[in-house]
Amino acid sequence: MEAQVQQIEHSPEACKASVGAVRDALYVLNGKWKLPLIVALSNGPQRFNDIQRTLVDITPKILSKELKELELNEFVERKVFSTTPVTVTYQLTAYSQSLNYVVDELRKWGVQHRERIVNSRRGA
Template identity: 75%
Template sequence: MEGQFKKRDHGSEACKAAGGAVRDALYVLNGKWKLPLIATLSDGPLRFNDIQRALGDITPKILSKELKELELNEFVKRNVFSTTPVTVTYELTSYSQTLEPVLEELKKWGTQHRERIIANRRQSADVELTTQE
């Protein structure tokens, strides 16, 4: 079988810890908007409406929820300025930079996966065409 995972003792403490770590990472980054939100803020601090405009069809309620979760996980900092009216901006923290290698690897894998699926679909379509002739 192609590219199997290493065999492990799934009952071992090391395996349970690794599974828990992956679950924690997925929990923090899970969802339709977290990664696009992080990418949007990577260019610098933005106000709520600017973030919403940049992301497109996200609702204010969902954007607020996502920003709060990213703030709780120390990826986003909320800045309140005592202007009239009050100005609030959101920016990435220095801790969010720890995601850079993770996101880079995820991007590489995503590109490879997409290319593989497209190639397999083309190959299937070619086989289907030759069998019909």
């Protein structure tokens, strides 16, 4: 009963540490909009109303709130141009690039998951 404990690679401690790291990540990235927003901005700087159009069903209030949080966490930089009327752009920071792999794996997974769902519907 105790002999096989040694074989286990993931120790409970390592597991707890991983849970902690994932929770740290989610603490900053959680919610419906943060990661989609980062993807939307990966095309280059965009203005408020442009982003709203890309994300389709986000309201200005939510968009404003989410952008502020992304700014606070240094994922996004806000720039104001004194054109007439004033234009404001939002763009990704260098630090946001650290999320590239995360976002890309999530995107790939989303694609295959949708395929799986569609196929299982067809089979059923």
